[in-house]
Amino acid sequence: MRLRLDLAYDGTAFSGWSRQPGLRTVQGELEAALATVVRGASDDPAPQLTVAGRTDAGVHATGQVAHLDLTAAQWSALQRAHRGRARVGEEAGHSPEGALVRRINGIAGAAADVIVHSAAVAPPGFDARFSPLWRRYEYRLADLHAHRDPRRRSHTLWLPSAVDGEAMDAAARALVGLHDFAAFCRPREGATTIRTLLDYSWMRDAEGVLIAVVRADAFCHSMVRALVGATVAVGLGRITVDELLAIRDGAARTNDFPVMGAKGLTLAEVGYPDDAELGARAAQTRAKRELTPRPA
Amino acid sequence: MRLRLDLAYDGTAFSGWSRQPGLRTVQGELEAALATVVRGASDDPAPQLTVAGRTDAGVHATGQVAHLDLTAAQWSALQRAHRGRARVGEEAGHSPEGALVRRINGIAGAAADVIVHSAAVAPPGFDARFSPLWRRYEYRLADLHAHRDPRRRSHTLWLPSAVDGEAMDAAARALVGLHDFAAFCRPREGATTIRTLLDYSWMRDAEGVLIAVVRADAFCHSMVRALVGATVAVGLGRITVDELLAIRDGAARTNDFPVMGAKGLTLAEVGYPDDAELGARAAQTRAKRELTPRPA
Numbered sequence: 281m282r283l284r285l286d287l288a289y290d291g292t293a294f295s296g297w298s299r300q301p302g303l304r305t306v307q308g309e310l311e312a313a314l315a316t317v318v319r320g321a322s323d324d325p326a327p328q329l330t331v332a333g334r335t336d337a338g339v340h341a342t343g344q345v346a347h348l349d350l351t352a353a354q355w356s357a358l359q360r361a362h363r364g365r366a367r368v369g370e371e372a373g374h375s376p377e378g379a380l381v382r383r384i385n386g387i388a389g390a391a392a393d394v395i396v397h398s399a400a401v402a403p404p405g406f407d408a409r410f411s412p413l414w415r416r417y418e419y420r421l422a423d424l425h426a427h428r429d430p431r432r433r434s435h436t437l438w439l440p441s442a443v444d445g446e447a448m449d450a451a452a453r454a455l456v457g458l459h460d461f462a463a464f465c466r467p468r469e470g471a472t473t474i475r476t477l478l479d480y481s482w483m484r485d486a487e488g489v490l491i492a493v494v495r496a497d498a499f500c501h502s503m504v505r506a507l508v509g510a511t512v513a514v515g516l517g518r519i520t521v522d523e524l525l526a527i528r529d530g531a532a533r534t535n536d537f538p539v540m541g542a543k544g545l546t547l548a549e550v551g552y553p554d555d556a557e558l559g560a561r562a563a564q565t566r567a568k569r570e571l572t573p574r575p576a
Numbered sequence: 577m578r579l580r581l582d583l584a585y586d587g588t589a590f591s592g593w594s595r596q597p598g599l600r601t602v603q604g605e606l607e608a609a610l611a612t613v614v615r616g617a618s619d620d621p622a623p624q625l626t627v628a629g630r631t632d633a634g635v636h637a638t639g640q641v642a643h644l645d646l647t648a649a650q651w652s653a654l655q656r657a658h659r660g661r662a663r664v665g666e667e668a669g670h671s672p673e674g675a676l677v678r679r680i681n682g683i684a685g686a687a688a689d690v691i692v693h694s695a696a697v698a699p700p701g702f703d704a705r706f707s708p709l710w711r712r713y714e715y716r717l718a719d720l721h722a723h724r725d726p727r728r729r730s731h732t733l734w735l736p737s738a739v740d741g742e743a744m745d746a747a748a749r750a751l752v753g754l755h756d757f758a759a760f761c762r763p764r765e766g767a768t769t770i771r772t773l774l775d776y777s778w779m780r781d782a783e784g785v786l787i788a789v790v791r792a793d794a795f796c797h798s799m800v801r802a803l804v805g806a807t808v809a810v811g812l813g814r815i816t817v818d819e820l821l822a823i824r825d826g827a828a829r830t831n832d833f834p835v836m837g838a839k840g841l842t843l844a845e846v847g848y849p850d851d852a853e854l855g856a857r858a859a860q861t862r863a864k865r866e867l868t869p870r871p872a
Contacts, residue, residue: 290726340727392729430586431636431731431842433688546727 281355282402283377285310285329285346289394291542292434296337297344306341306394307331313387314348317380322353332408332550333415336502338542340435343416343549347408377401405559406552410566412497414478416549417504419492419540421512426488436489437544443515445482445490451514451521452480452492455507455528463527463534464507465500472568473500480507493548498565505539513537577651578698579673581606581625581642585690587838588730592633593640602637602690603627609683610644613676618649628704628846629711632798634838636731639712639845643704673697701855702848706862708793710774712845713800715788715836717808722784732785733840739811741778741786747810747817748776748788751803751824759823759830760803761796768864769796776803789844794861801835809833 287310295303299311307329315326327348335341350358362376374382377399384396405411420436422428423443429436455477462473479495492511494504510527513519519527519536527534553561583606591599595607603625611622623644631637646654658672670678673695680692701707716732718724719739725732751773758769775791788807790800806823809815815823815832823830849857 288724288726290729342723342725342727392734393726395724395726397723427638427693428584428691429638430584430689430691431638432728433586434730435727438688 281350281352282406283348283350283380283399284402284406284408285348285399286397287344287346287395288342288397289340289344290434291335291338291340293391293393294337296339297331297333297335306335306344309388309394310346310384310396313384316387317383318350318354318357320357322351322357324351324353327354330407330409332412333499333547335545335547336542339545339547340543341547344547345408345412345550345552347402347406403555403558405555405562407558407562408550410562411552411558412550412565413553413561414495414497414551415499415547416479416493416495416551417499418546418548419494419504419508419544420546421490421492421508421540421544422488423490423515426484426490429487429489435543435546437541439512441516443490443512444517445484445515447517447521448490448511448515449482451511451524452482452494452507454521454525455510456480459528461500461503461528463530464503464510466502468501471500475499475503477507480511482511502539504545505542506537508540508544509537512540577646577648578702579644579646579676579695580698580702580704581644581677581695582693583640583642583691584638584693585636585640586730587631587634587636589687589689590633592635593627593629593631602631605684605690606642606680606692609680612683613679614646614650614653616653618647618653620647620649623650626703626705628708629795629843631841631843632838635841635843636839637843640843641704641708641846641848643698643702699851699854701851701858703854703858704846706858707848707854708846708861709849709857710791710793710847711795711843712775712789712791712847713795714842714844715790715800715804715840716842717786717788717804717836717840718784719786719811722780722786725783725785731839731842733837735808737812739786739808740813741780741811743813743817744786744807744811745778747807747820748778748790748803750817750821751806752776755824757796757799757824759826760799760806762798764797767796771795771799773803776807778807798835800841801838802833804836804840805833808836 289306295305297306299305299307311329318326327350329346329348332345359376362379381396381399389395421439422436423439425442458476460474465473476497479493482490482492485491492508510524585602591601593602595601595603607625614622623646625642625644628641655672658675677692677695685691717735718732719735721738754772756770761769772793775789778786778788781787788804806820
């Protein structure tokens with residue numbers, strides 16, 4: 281029985297998504313909560329999470345997706361426990377999945393910096409990591425033209441300079457398409473760096489904060505933050521759009537722009553195909569990534 | 577020499593605006609920074625701040641306004657120091673007021689939860705507290721229909737219920753006008769509770785978060801949070817709009833609704849008249865408030 285979880289987190293106090301011994305991570309907190317919820321149901325091992333976007337330390341998510349597999353014994357025990365609680369008035373009106381969400385949030389959500397929005401039985405073939413058609417990230421950057429909002433400082437990079445947002449937008453749009461993005465990827469033996477960048481744009485919101493929307497089939501490690509850094513270099517007048525495209529087509533990592541800070545970055549949405557195509561999409565992605573140990 | 581400061585803060589880690597011994601407050605932090613900046617310039621006492629909205633503990637501001645008065649000796653010393661630094665390349669391109677902002681933020685802004693956006697020589701007659709025509713507050717409330725964003729938990733109240741946002745909007749609009757708002761004010765001997773509520777509405781944003789806009793000439797203490805609590809009671813089906821209006825016109829504090837939590841509340845904007853009318857407006861407000869020690 282596979283469940284799909286939709287969830288969100290503020291990454292400030294997490295050492296990223298992936299479980300790491302001795303560190304507070306999103307995966308670690310959620311798997312610990314899951315282990316508590318299924319404890320005693322059976323001798324089956326506690327479920328593990330597979331995620332759409334393995335975000336780095338400090339990166340946030342509003343539309344993260346993960347899946348987990350429950351054994352038949354775990355699923356039956358959850359349903360039994362839920363029926364029992366519903367009978368005494370608790371969890372009435374909730375499905376077993378809805379009750380699971382409440383219990384996970386009750387354990388992992390104490391600091392309110394991670395919240396599971398929903399859990400649902402996944403359609404056949406669904407794989408949170410391999411089924412996506414695309415991932416969409418947003419980046420928030422407040423330069424000296426922006427009205428800085430201290431309430432949103434956890435997820436907005438404050439840049440102590442003024443940048444040309446229109447030049448950044450033009451540079452971003454010039455990068456879109458199917459390319460080898462090796463110049464924007466941390467090198468990794470045997471991994472392909474060819475990606476389809478579907479959307480990349482910059483605009484200022486009502487407060488003058490620069491908002492980037494970046495969407496691709498998948499991203500190599502630190503690619504979004506390198507893409508942001510490259511267009512910021514254009515916005516500061518340090519490189520031209522032509523130089524940026526030459527860097528991209530040179531396909532070698534450069535020092536011409538920085539990888540921008542994690543705090544401005546949020547995984548906003550993951551796009552999946554229609555249910556009937558989930559399995560085929562996962563098989564296709566797996567084949568393409570066989571040489572790619574780290575997909576996101 | 578009177579300066580107008582425009583500033584913003586996340587109220588989470590402050591015990592409100594007003595200076596209090598032993599507590600971290602916005603006024604306390606900013607006045608300490610100002611004292612450092614003017615120290616040594618003269619024997620004149622350090623400037624104090626007068627503010628448009630004296631926000632409670634936990635309340636935020638994106639559009640707060642304050643003023644301070646510098647003596648001639650302090651103003652001359654600031655200008656001299658600025659000319660000196662500009663000569664060696666620091667603060668070049670800044671006005672003395674711009675340089676003051678940078679220095680205050682350098683001292684008070686270490687935690688980035690308070691930021692001065694600008695300082696400017698105030699027009700004659702300007703008084704941050706008595707000149708405003710109106711104050712506008714916003715309240716963010718995420719009920720069970722909303723997509724909760726952990727990144728914005730510092731300034732959004734999470735309500736563990738589902739509310740009827742349209743009923744809340746209708747109730748809010750019914751309250752607008754010139755009324756005695758005693759039912760929404762913490763009682764205070766000799767203080768008038770008659771206010772003009774200029775705007776009050778509720779809408780859901782793209783994430784389903786309920787946003788209230790509340791604008792009045794002035795607010796008595798805890799009035800915005802009581803107005804929010806009253807419409808939430810309507811949204812929960814606990815009272816009707818007619819009952820709410822009867823409560824308002826009864827003009828006595830009731831227990832029919834709670835004063836909502838501070839964390840959802842932000843002072844968004846303060847409206848001042850044209851420069852020529854600043855002094856007249858301040859005189860008019862002072863006359864009206866002579867019996868009202870606490871205006872906001």
